[in-house]
Amino acid sequence: MNDDYAIRVRNLYKTFDEVQAVRDVSLDVRPGEIFSLLGPNGAGKSTTISMLACLLEPTAGDAYVMGHSILHEQMAVKSSIGVVPQEIALYEDLSARENLSFWGKMYGLRGERLRQRIDEVLEIIGLAQRQKGPVANFSGGMKRRLNIGVALLHRPDVLILDEPTVGIDPQSRRNILDSVQEFNRQGMTVLYTTHYMEEAQEISDHIAIMDQGEIIAYGTHDELVQIVGELDRIDLTLSTPPGQEEIRAALIQTWRQLDRVHQVSTAGHETITTEAGSPAEQSPDFEAAVDHSGLTLLVGDSNLVLPDLFETAVAVGARITSVDIQEPNLEAVFLHLTGRALRD
Amino acid sequence: MRATSLALKDLLQIARDWKSALFLVVMPILFTFFFGLVLQPDSQAEADARLPVGIVGREAGGQLGAHLERLLAASEVIRPVPLSEAEADEAEALVDGGELAAAIAVPEGFSQAVLSGQSPRFTVIADPMTTTGQAASQGIETVISRLLGAVQTARISADEFAAAQGFETEGARQAYLMRGLDQAVAAWEEPPLTVRQEQAVVSGEPGESEVPGGFAQSSPGMIVQFAIFGLITSAMILVLERQAGALKRILTTPTSRAAVIGGHVLAMFLVVFAQVLLLVLVGQLLFGVDYMRAPLATLLMATILAFWAASLGLFIGSISKSQEQVITLSLIAMFLFAALGGAWFPLEVAGEAFATVGHIMPTAWAMDGFQNIVVRGLGLASVLLPAGILLAYGLVFFGLAVWQFGFETR
Numbered sequence: 001m002n003d004d005y006a007i008r009v010r011n012l013y014k015t016f017d018e019v020q021a022v023r024d025v026s027l028d029v030r031p032g033e034i035f036s037l038l039g040p041n042g043a044g045k046s047t048t049i050s051m052l053a054c055l056l057e058p059t060a061g062d063a064y065v066m067g068h069s070i071l072h073e074q075m076a077v078k079s080s081i082g083v084v085p086q087e088i089a090l091y092e093d094l095s096a097r098e099n100l101s102f103w104g105k106m107y108g109l110r111g112e113r114l115r116q117r118i119d120e121v122l123e124i125i126g127l128a129q130r131q132k133g134p135v136a137n138f139s140g141g142m143k144r145r146l147n148i149g150v151a152l153l154h155r156p157d158v159l160i161l162d163e164p165t166v167g168i169d170p171q172s173r174r175n176i177l178d179s180v181q182e183f184n185r186q187g188m189t190v191l192y193t194t195h196y197m198e199e200a201q202e203i204s205d206h207i208a209i210m211d212q213g214e215i216i217a218y219g220t221h222d223e224l225v226q227i228v229g230e231l232d233r234i235d236l237t238l239s240t241p242p243g244q245e246e247i248r249a250a251l252i253q254t255w256r257q258l259d260r261v262h263q264v265s266t267a268g269h270e271t272i273t274t275e276a277g278s279p280a281e282q283s284p285d286f287e288a289a290v291d292h293s294g295l296t297l298l299v300g301d302s303n304l305v306l307p308d309l310f311e312t313a314v315a316v317g318a319r320i321t322s323v324d325i326q327e328p329n330l331e332a333v334f335l336h337l338t339g340r341a342l343r344d
Numbered sequence: 345m346r347a348t349s350l351a352l353k354d355l356l357q358i359a360r361d362w363k364s365a366l367f368l369v370v371m372p373i374l375f376t377f378f379f380g381l382v383l384q385p386d387s388q389a390e391a392d393a394r395l396p397v398g399i400v401g402r403e404a405g406g407q408l409g410a411h412l413e414r415l416l417a418a419s420e421v422i423r424p425v426p427l428s429e430a431e432a433d434e435a436e437a438l439v440d441g442g443e444l445a446a447a448i449a450v451p452e453g454f455s456q457a458v459l460s461g462q463s464p465r466f467t468v469i470a471d472p473m474t475t476t477g478q479a480a481s482q483g484i485e486t487v488i489s490r491l492l493g494a495v496q497t498a499r500i501s502a503d504e505f506a507a508a509q510g511f512e513t514e515g516a517r518q519a520y521l522m523r524g525l526d527q528a529v530a531a532w533e534e535p536p537l538t539v540r541q542e543q544a545v546v547s548g549e550p551g552e553s554e555v556p557g558g559f560a561q562s563s564p565g566m567i568v569q570f571a572i573f574g575l576i577t578s579a580m581i582l583v584l585e586r587q588a589g590a591l592k593r594i595l596t597t598p599t600s601r602a603a604v605i606g607g608h609v610l611a612m613f614l615v616v617f618a619q620v621l622l623l624v625l626v627g628q629l630l631f632g633v634d635y636m637r638a639p640l641a642t643l644l645m646a647t648i649l650a651f652w653a654a655s656l657g658l659f660i661g662s663i664s665k666s667q668e669q670v671i672t673l674s675l676i677a678m679f680l681f682a683a684l685g686g687a688w689f690p691l692e693v694a695g696e697a698f699a700t701v702g703h704i705m706p707t708a709w710a711m712d713g714f715q716n717i718v719v720r721g722l723g724l725a726s727v728l729l730p731a732g733i734l735l736a737y738g739l740v741f742f743g744l745a746v747w748q749f750g751f752e753t754r
Contacts, residue, residue, distance in 0.1 A: 055595055089589035
C-alpha cells in the first residue's frame with residue numbers, strides 16, 4: 001500500500017524529556033528523486049532521519065521506507081537504506097579497504113560479491129590508489145568520500161545523507177554534490193539534509209523546510225519561492241556611530257512601518273567596527289570609527305522602497321553603505337516564514 | 345556472522361596497536377619475575393617447612409630430656425624451637441602472633457614421673473580453631489605418645505628380663521632400662537614401616553606449606569591482574585567507536601544490538617583468553633609453575649577468567665565517555681581487584697579477616713582456582729566452585745554492560 005513511495009512519513013513525533021524535537025512531520029519521497037530537508041541547526045532534520053534509519057524510536061507516528069515500517073520491519077528498512085552520517089563514522093586505524101570490508105560485512109555482503117563491490121566503490125569515490133593506507137592519514141575530503149562510499153556498498157534503494165558537506169572545502173563540496181546527483185541518475189532515491197540553501201536549490205526535486213521540529217513549507221524549489229511571491233530581498237550594510245545601538249534599533253522600527261517593507265531581519269549579520277575611511281564617514285557625527293551592521297529586508301518593490309530607506313537613515317544619523325538586491329530564493333522563503341535567517 | 349566480523353575488526357585494531365602487546369604480555373612476564381623473587385620463601389623455611397613449636401623447660405638434666413628432644417627433632421610435623429626463659433613468658437603471644445604454631449611446657453620432674461609410671465601433665469599452647477594449631481597439637485601429642493610408648497616398651501623389656509634372669513643390682517636394672525629406652529627411641533627415628541599421609545603438592549615436598557610463595561603466587565597473580573589491565577585497549581576501541589559515531593552507524597545496518605555486544609565481548613574474550621594461555625605457558629616453561637598437572641582445570645580457569653575480564657572490559661567501555669575515563673576505571677579496577685583479591689600477595693598471610701573480605705573480590709576466586717592447581721596440586725573438581733563463582737561475577741558484569749551500553753535509542 002505504501003510501495004508507491006520510497007519514503008512515506010506520517011505524523012511523526014519525537015520528544016526528548018520535555019523538548020519536542022520533531023512535531024507532526026509528514027512527507028512523501030518518490031522513488032528516484034532527490035528530496036532535501038532544509039533548515040537551520042536544531043530544526044529537527046537529524047532527528048527525523050535518525051528515526052527513518054531506525055536509530056531512534058518515534059514518540060508517535062510511523063514511517064515507511066520502501067514499504068517497510070520503521071516500527072515493525074526495522075531489519076528490512078535497514079537493508080534498504082544507506083546512511084551517511086554527518087560525522088566521519090569510520091575506523092581511522094584501519095585502511096580504506098579494511099573499512100569498506102568491515103562495513104560491507106555489516107550490510108551482509110560476503111566473499112567475491114563483497115570484494116567486487118569494494119573495488120567498485122573505491123573507483124566511485126576515487127580512492128582506489130589510496131585503499132591500503134590508514135584512514136587517519138587521509139585529508140578531510142578523502143574521509144568524507146569514504147564516509148559516503150561505505151553507504152553505497154550494498155547498493156541501497158535509498159541513500160540518506162545528513163549534512164555531508166559541513167566543514168569541508170569548496171572543491172570537496174562540489175565533488176560530493178556531483179556524486180549525489182550521479183547516484184540519483186543511476187536510480188537511487190536520495191534524502192539529503194542541509195542548512196545550505198544553495199545545495200538544496202541545486203540538487204533537489206522536492207524540498208521540505210524544517211524549523212523547530214516542524215515542516216513549515218514543502219514543494220519544489222519553484223513552488224516554495226512562490227510563497228514569497230513578487231517580494232525582493234535586499235541585503236544592506238548600515239553604518240552608524242560606534243556604540244549607538246539605539247539609532248539602529250530606531251531605524252529598524254521605522255523601516256518595519258513602511259508600506260512596502262514586509263520583513264526586516266538582523267539575523268546572521270555581525271556588527272563590525274572599523275576606522276572611518278570614506279569622506280562620507282569622516283563627519284563630526286561619525287568621528288574616528290564606524291559600526292557596520294548588516295540587515296536583510298523583504299520588500300514589495302525595491303525600486304520604490306530604496307529612496308525611503310536612504311531618507312529615513314539619514315534622518316536618524318545613519319548611512320547605508322552597501323545595497324544588494326536579490327531575486328526571491330529559499331533564504332527569502334525561510335525569512336518570510338520565520339522572521340529569521342536560515343543560517344542562524 | 346556479523347558478530348564474528350565485528351570481533352575480527354576489533355582484533356585487527358588491537359593488533360595494530362603494538363603498545364597493547366606491552367600490557368598484554370611483556371609487563372605481566374616482568375612482574376611475574378619481580379614478584380616471584382620478592383615472594384620467594386626464605387631458605388630456612390624452605391629447608392624445614394615443619395610447623396615451629398616452642399619448647400619451654402626442656403629439663404636438660406632429666407633422664408628423659410634428651411630422648412624428648414630427639415623425638416621432637418625427628419618429628420615430620422613439628423620443628424622444636426627452644427625458648428629461653430625470657431621467651432617462655434611470651435610463648436602465648438608468639439603463638440597468637442603466628443610466629444609459633446604452638447608451644448609446649450615440659451613440667452619439672454617429668455622424667456622421674458614417667459619412669460615411675462605416672463602421667464605428667466604437659467601444657468600445650470595452640471589455637472585449636474586453626475588447622476595449623478590443630479596440626480601442631482597432634483604433632484606434639486604424637487611425640488609425647490612415642491616417648492611414653494618407648495618408656496613403656498623399655499619397662500616391659502626390663503620386667504621380662506628380670507623374670508627370666510634377674511638383675512644383680514638396681515643399678516643394673518636402670519642401665520638395662522635406659523639401653524632399652526635408647527633403642528625404642530631410635531626405633532621411632534628409623535621405623536621399619538612408615539605410613540605417611542601426604543597432601544599432594546606441586547613441588548612434591550611433603551609437609552610443605554599451603555601458603556603460596558614465589559612464582560606459584562606471582563604467576564597466577566599477574567595473570568589475573570593483567571587480564572584486567574590488558575582490557576584498556578579493548579575498552580578504548582569501544583569508546584572511540586562511540587565517539588566517532590561508528591556505533592550508531594552500525595545500528596543503521598541490518599545488525600542487531602545483540603550482535604554488536606556479542607562481537608565486542610567475543611573480541612575481548614579472545615584477547616584475554618590468548619593472553620592467559622600465553623602467560624600460563626610462560627609460567628610453566630619459564631618459572632616452573634606446574635599448570636599442566638591439571639590441564640583441564642587450568643583450561644577451565646583460563647576460560648572463565650577470560651569471560652569475567654571481557655565482561656568487565658565491556659562494562660568499563662560501556663560507561664566510559666572518554667579514553668581518559670577508560671584508563672582511570674581500568675586502573676581502579678586493576679588495583680582494587682588485584683590487591684584485595686590476593687593477586688599481589690597470598691590472602692592467607694594477611695589474616696583471616698582480610699582473607700574473608702578479599703573473597704568478595706572475584707579475583708580472589710580466580711586466585712583460589714589457580715592455586716588449587718599449582719599450589720595444592722588439586723584437580724578439576726577443586727576449581728569448579730571458584731570457576732562457578734567467577735562465572736557468576738562475569739554474568740553480573742555482562743548484564744550491567746548490556747544495560748549501560750548506551751545505544752541511546754529512546
